[in-house]
Amino acid sequence: MPPTPAVAVDDVDVAYPNTPAVLRDVGLVVPPGEHVAVIGRSGCGKSTLLHLIGGLLDPARGTVVVHGDSDGRARLSHCALMPQGDSLLPWFSVRDNVAVPLRNAGVRRRAARARTAEALAWCGLQHHGLQRPDQLSGGMRQRAALARALLADKPVLLADEPLGALDAITRAEIQDWLHGMLTAPEPQATTMVMVTHDVDEALLLSHRVVLLADGRVRRTWPGWFDRRAGRAREDVLADPGFAADRSALLRELAGGDR
Numbered sequence: 228m229p230p231t232p233a234v235a236v237d238d239v240d241v242a243y244p245n246t247p248a249v250l251r252d253v254g255l256v257v258p259p260g261e262h263v264a265v266i267g268r269s270g271c272g273k274s275t276l277l278h279l280i281g282g283l284l285d286p287a288r289g290t291v292v293v294h295g296d297s298d299g300r301a302r303l304s305h306c307a308l309m310p311q312g313d314s315l316l317p318w319f320s321v322r323d324n325v326a327v328p329l330r331n332a333g334v335r336r337r338a339a340r341a342r343t344a345e346a347l348a349w350c351g352l353q354h355h356g357l358q359r360p361d362q363l364s365g366g367m368r369q370r371a372a373l374a375r376a377l378l379a380d381k382p383v384l385l386a387d388e389p390l391g392a393l394d395a396i397t398r399a400e401i402q403d404w405l406h407g408m409l410t411a412p413e414p415q416a417t418t419m420v421m422v423t424h425d426v427d428e429a430l431l432l433s434h435r436v437v438l439l440a441d442g443r444v445r446r447t448w449p450g451w452f453d454r455r456a457g458r459a460r461e462d463v464l465a466d467p468g469f470a471a472d473r474s475a476l477l478r479e480l481a482g483g484d485r
């Protein structure tokens with residue numbers, strides 16, 4: 228029997244007040260541990276889909292279930308949200324930023340400190356915990372934000388353009404780092420739904436790429452997350468199969484193959 232899905236979106240329409248439906252007839256089932264990348268043109272409804280899964284929005288039609296719960300608050304309780312931008316609090320130290328989900332969950336200061344120190348170490352920021360976010364580079368801030376999201380210890384990570392603000396080289400480095408984090412068995416073996424505009428990122432970091440167009444799921448592709456394991460990034464990017472998937476995705480994004 229297939230495992231109970233982590234996320235099940237079934238035949239959903241979503242509309243904002245006084246707007247036509249932004250998502251239409253959308254279905255998406257994500258088994259536990261799967262990483263899904265959602266890609267599509269600006270305005271096609273990607274963030275709306277994340278907000279819907281995370282309980283910030285409810286469907287006008289259809290059902291959304293996250294780890295067995297359909298109520299919005301309960302859905303939210305299963306999800307760590309990483310909104311666009313790093314969203315670190317500028318007046319907190321990096322350490323206190325990363326500790327926010329633990330403190331919100333009522334974890335005592337001493338225990339939170341210990342777990343935060345571990346998290347800072349696995350994202351390579353062990354010497355930066357006392358600095359403020361504006362003293363870090365963009366890549367370091369993004370790693371801190373990811374550490375904070377992963378430390379929330381939620382089974383589902385919803386990441387909206389998590390690397391969108393980074394330059395190409397830093398982005399590639401952080402993609403590699405994130406791939407390593409998501410491959411590690413502990414502590415963050417997690418289900419992930421990630422929005423990105425970057426086709427390589429979508430393929431490299433996901434088991435499955437979902438293309439949204441005009442509020443509908445137009446197509447899905449197998450991602451390269453597992454096929455990438457143990458291989459250098461350049462090696463994967465030069466793989467003819469990867470190049471073919473990238474071209475096909477780009478063609479669909481540009482509106483071809485309708």
Ligand SMILES: Nc1ncnc2c1ncn2[C@@H]1O[C@H](COP(=O)(O)OP(=O)(O)OP(=O)(O)O)[C@@H](O)[C@H]1O
Binds near residue numbers: 243268269270271272
């Ligand atoms: N709060 C809102 N009220 C009304 N309309 C909204 C609201 N949020 C988003 N929309 C509209 O819904 C549509 C989908 O927006 P959404 O942010 O989900 O798209 P997106 O694919 O994530 O875009 P981008 O890639 O530019 O971030 C857009 O037309 C947008 O203007």
